[in-house]
Amino acid sequence: MSFDPIQMLDAEIALWEESGLTPRLWWRDDDTTELSVPLSKLSDLAAQFKVPVLLAVIPSLAKQELSAFVSSNPWLDAATHGFSHTNHGDQDTKKTELTENSLGRSVQDVAQELITSRKNMEDMFGLAASQILVPPWNRISTSALQTLPSIGFKLLSTFTDQKLSTDIHQINCHIDLMHWRPDRLAKTIREVTDELLICLQDRRISDYPKQPIGILSHHLVHDENAWEATEFLMSYFAKQPCIKTLTQADLLSLTH
Numbered sequence: 163m164s165f166d167p168i169q170m171l172d173a174e175i176a177l178w179e180e181s182g183l184t185p186r187l188w189w190r191d192d193d194t195t196e197l198s199v200p201l202s203k204l205s206d207l208a209a210q211f212k213v214p215v216l217l218a219v220i221p222s223l224a225k226q227e228l229s230a231f232v233s234s235n236p237w238l239d240a241a242t243h244g245f246s247h248t249n250h251g252d253q254d255t256k257k258t259e260l261t262e263n264s265l266g267r268s269v270q271d272v273a274q275e276l277i278t279s280r281k282n283m284e285d286m287f288g289l290a291a292s293q294i295l296v297p298p299w300n301r302i303s304t305s306a307l308q309t310l311p312s313i314g315f316k317l318l319s320t321f322t323d324q325k326l327s328t329d330i331h332q333i334n335c336h337i338d339l340m341h342w343r344p345d346r347l348a349k350t351i352r353e354v355t356d357e358l359l360i361c362l363q364d365r366r367i368s369d370y371p372k373q374p375i376g377i378l379s380h381h382l383v384h385d386e387n388a389w390e391a392t393e394f395l396m397s398y399f400a401k402q403p404c405i406k407t408l409t410q411a412d413l414l415s416l417t418h
């Protein structure tokens with residue numbers, strides 16, 4: 163049988179409808195710092211297919227021009243992507259910014275950066291953007307995690323269904339459009355569809371079918387395959403009335 167991604171997704175969505183359930187999907191795109199051709203392309207696709215995209219913006223590197231750009235596209239919103247996307251992990255650990263380390267960086271240093279991040283983001287994109295934290299490399303140390311409520315974060319987003327030990331509501335991403343290793347190549351439409359089907363099937367039979375499924379893109383490193391997958395997914399979400407794609411406001415409303 164030939165591979166028909168639309169037919170395969172339609173069959174799964176029909177099962178959701180039969181169960182009286184609505185698949186909830188959301189889109190996160192990481193590492194925005196400035197206007198660029200790829201960012202415009204992503205913005206145009208979001209507007210064309212009316213799919214909300216949450217841009218994880220790096221607060222200390224964000225150029226002021228982004229503020230007007232995001233506010234002029236109703237399908238774009240922002241979230242706080244760490245502080246400066248600097249790796250502070252010790253040598254033998256995976257890359258991470260939101261951590262103390264053996265070189266003398268303390269959890270108070272991390273907290274101070276995040277307070278500055280929130281202020282930058284609120285000034286540029288409004289309160290909601292400053293309340294959603296996307297840790298760089300999807301990692302945060304246990305002690306830094308404990309500081310988030312007092313800093314004012316309401317929502318935390320990392321990757322996969324990992325549940326971190328915090329009272330802050332978590333809405334993660336599950337399908338990354340890129341293969342990062344070994345060569346940083348994009349996945350094909352077939353690979354992305356297969357991953358989405360598995361996520362949809364798992365959610366449908368789980369105890370938490372309302373928990374959103376997140377797509378993760380990185381517009382700055384997209385090759386042709388990544389743009390094809392982006393356009394395929396967004397066009398599919400647009401023409402499948404059963405699917406609900408969540409806005410920044412929808413995501414924050416799930417936290418209370």
Ligand SMILES: [Zn+2]
Pocket residue numbers: 192193243247298299
């Ligand atoms: Zn990042």
